[in-house]
Amino acid sequence: MTLSRKSIDQAVLPFFNEWSSLADELKSCMGQRAAGCHELIIQAWKVYEGLKETLASLFGSGAPTPLNESERLEFVKNSRSTHAASRQLEQLFEELKKKIARTKVGYPAE
Numbered sequence: 001m002t003l004s005r006k007s008i009d010q011a012v013l014p015f016f017n018e019w020s021s022l023a024d025e026l027k028s029c030m031g032q033r034a035a036g037c038h039e040l041i042i043q044a045w046k047v048y049e050g051l052k053e054t055l056a057s058l059f060g061s062g063a064p065t066p067l068n069e070s071e072r073l074e075f076v077k078n079s080r081s082t083h084a085a086s087r088q089l090e091q092l093f094e095e096l097k098k099k100i101a102r103t104k105v106g107y108p109a110e
Helices: 006-033 038-060 070-076 084-102
Strands: none
Touching: 006 038, 006 084, 038 070, 038 084, 070 084
């Protein structure tokens, strides 16, 4: 498969859409201080892991990654604070989105 900006977008967009939905649910959950927020964190973590696997299949060892990604993901998995974990996930998704955009520039549009 020849990579293009469009094919990269098609591969990663579902993950960012799912994250957006989960992020809204997390904000609502934390605003209500409801139980079950940690389950949403785990779901979001799995979405991020799926995105990483997709990027690895697209770019191989040159896949974009945020700084200190493994340590930050470990923090998310082990954090007892849902607020801190959700903020960390939010930052990871934002940074990865920027890195993907920077990587896409080197590929043809179609």
